[in-house]
Amino acid sequence: METPQLDLPQLLIIRPPTFPNFFKDLLRDKYHLLDPVESGLPTHQFLKIHGHSVRALVSVGPGPVTAEIIGYLPVLALVVASGAGVDHIDLAECHRRGIVVTNVGDSFSEDVADYAVGLLIDVLRGMSTSDRFVRAGLWPVKGNFPLGSKVGARRVGIVGLGSIGSLTAKRLEAFGCSIAYNSRTKKPSVHYPYYSSVRELAANCDVLIVCCALTNETYHIINKDVMKALGKQGVIINVGRGCLIDEKELVQFLVQGEIGGAGLDVFEDEPNVPKELYGLDNVVLSPHKAVATPESLALARQMVLDNLQAFFSDKPVLTPVKV
Amino acid sequence: METPQLDLPQLLIIRPPTFPNFFKDLLRDKYHLLDPVESGLPTHQFLKIHGHSVRALVSVGPGPVTAEIIGYLPVLALVVASGAGVDHIDLAECHRRGIVVTNVGDSFSEDVADYAVGLLIDVLRGMSTSDRFVRAGLWPVKGNFPLGSKVGARRVGIVGLGSIGSLTAKRLEAFGCSIAYNSRTKKPSVHYPYYSSVRELAANCDVLIVCCALTNETYHIINKDVMKALGKQGVIINVGRGCLIDEKELVQFLVQGEIGGAGLDVFEDEPNVPKELYGLDNVVLSPHKAVATPESLALARQMVLDNLQAFFSDKPVLTPVKV
The missing domain is CATH 3.40.50.720 (NAD(P)-binding Rossmann-like Domain)
Incomplete structure (x- = not known):
């Protein structure tokens, strides 16, 4: 396992175990990545240990952001979805907590x-x-x-x-x-x-x-x-x-x-x-692939990066979703 | 076999044996149809008997209109193709003989x-x-x-x-x-x-x-x-x-x-x-089917009819091909 860079902002990665973390190479130089799947721990146990100071998370693919997960994250302020759809994110709970949710806009x-x-x-x-x-x-x-x-x-x-x-x-x-x-x-x-x-x-x-x-x-x-x-x-x-x-x-x-x-x-x-x-x-x-070309994935990845950068620079995010 | 209506203008049908005569129902009330395939005779034999007074023919599908076939038809003046392509028609021979060739224009x-x-x-x-x-x-x-x-x-x-x-x-x-x-x-x-x-x-x-x-x-x-x-x-x-x-x-x-x-x-x-x-x-x-929908076939059939009608009324044909 790589040495985490503790001086970087923490970023939680939520993904299904079968889903690769597409964003790892793009994110690891700028953020201290917390990935429950990579840790080998059950998610709730991982979050109990690391969740208290997490301000932002990226939901990769259909990585579910439930009220239970949000419950482990007392200072969470941003949920970044890696696609256009946000039906796997509990928007009502985000609204209640005042958490901003972004998707990748029109990239796809x-x-x-x-x-x-x-x-x-x-x-x-x-x-x-x-x-x-x-x-x-x-x-x-x-x-x-x-x-x-x-x-x-x-x-x-x-x-x-x-x-x-x-x-x-x-x-x-x-x-x-x-x-x-x-x-x-x-x-x-x-x-x-x-x-x-x-x-x-x-x-x-x-x-x-x-x-x-x-x-x-x-x-x-x-x-x-x-x-x-x-x-x-x-x-x-x-x-x-x-x-x-x-x-x-x-x-x-x-x-x-x-x-x-x-x-x-x-x-x-x-x-x-x-x-x-x-x-x-x-x-x-067709196996849920309408969305995917290398060209649009590149656009979407950039949108994930730009939303994170805006948030951590205290600027308005680019593609907020109505919650 | 049906009784041919001898008072109607003769119309020769050229088609491959495997190709149905799509136009039969549309044409048989107005024309005396001569179809070598239906006759059971070899084409050249059929044409030797019936070809001398044929002024117009319809090439159905890829029905080949060769110089040999044209040779059996001394008064041929019109070749009607049932599609857009005319590569199965000997255009040079048609040109030499002054025979008009039509296709179905932009129907397809x-x-x-x-x-x-x-x-x-x-x-x-x-x-x-x-x-x-x-x-x-x-x-x-x-x-x-x-x-x-x-x-x-x-x-x-x-x-x-x-x-x-x-x-x-x-x-x-x-x-x-x-x-x-x-x-x-x-x-x-x-x-x-x-x-x-x-x-x-x-x-x-x-x-x-x-x-x-x-x-x-x-x-x-x-x-x-x-x-x-x-x-x-x-x-x-x-x-x-x-x-x-x-x-x-x-x-x-x-x-x-x-x-x-x-x-x-x-x-x-x-x-x-x-x-x-x-x-x-x-x-x-794909099995050579880009061309085919019922809507465009209806257009094309109408174009075949309209070209024939124009010809037999001594009017200019609608969609002549450059020969």
Whole structure:
């Protein structure tokens, strides 16, 4: 183990044991890193010993920041998330304690939007499916492959018109798609039609792209009623969080042909994917990777560093999350 | 066999035996259809009997219109292609004989452009590959999937800036890609940088999207030198024709990691795909289907009908091809 540099500010690292500390090389020259996983101690025991003077922590990946963990940290003032989503952080407890929470802002938004569009083209035009068809040697045997359907003819409903949703809409406009959206409130500067109800949005669209934040209000926002309103030809793309969709219902709707298809980067119980989906040709399955390119990770890492530096220089953080 | 309506204008159907006559239902009320495949006779024998008074023919799919076939048709004045490409039609012989050739204009361009973008996202972000990874049950076993690379950071070179190339460029601009192009001549109304040499274009780009027509000049336009200029991270997307690329070289470059990846909808010897590609994760393989959605096929069918109707009404055809 390396000698900790005790004159540097302490920084607690919260990560799942299976998750590498992506930030170690970037942080260890500037901070005295406290990493329970590296210590080998159970987290609560580690925090009992080291937690009393920790003012800032970095949550790496889905590293959970629970009320229990926060309870061990009496002077905690900053939680830095290494991604865009903060559903693994107890925001209510942070609010109560006056702890500032940051994410990486829009660092990943372009990549997620690109992926959402890619999943949609894939589902509509059967790209992954036809790749499997060719690799299985079926082209010479079975001949022509079934037709897909036209991207530009689709009416696309964006569920959550934040930075990812807006960038997705911008891309799909270039394909000729018409766009509508649902979000908490109507956005005055946006010209797309607004639906205050997701069910109404689904009833007026061919495609739903789910990219809102996961909160208590948005848990299972795509439920049975929404899927029914979307209809038999409808397509659902999820690049948000698995729990935004009632996955059990979605599987039933897909298996029974009650919706047309789905492109899913996220699932309710990752890395476990419902096995019923494995045999379906109208779905594209992806291991929670919409977010990730080296270019956006570099942006995100810089944002983590910049937020920490701002905090320890008593300046306002760059990308605070509303808690 | 149905009774032919002898008072209707004759229309010869040229199609490969494996290709259905997509147009039969649309055409048989207005034309007296002559279909060698349906007759059961060898084509040359059928044409010897029926060819002398044929003024117009429809080439369905890749149905070849050779000088030999044209030789059996002394009064032929119109060849209607059912797609955008006319490389299966002997244009020189048509020119010599003063025969008008039509294609379906831009009917398929949007679909092909959509597919080109889809293939590019797929190759860069590893979408088909990660779908295979999930379906094989590897996510819980192997954990994180390798990173892809950012679409918008790519410099894209369009080889052939016709309607497909222009629509592809328009879509990719919305992703933040920078665009350059090669075509026979610089287009005065286009602001993208122009390269008169494909090798030069490749040397200045990360991605080549091949969507020019196949002619004697463009055969193997993507050769060893072009691939070398594109470099180890380079990606090639082909939605044009298989013979635009020296496929043997492409396979070598891919297998040896001398280029970064490829998305291929077309091949030199369809439906045969080089088996060396089956095991590669940096390629996406597609059975010549970029063109096909029900929406664009409906447009194309209408264009076939409209060209025929114009011809038989002594009006100018709508979408003549330069012969």
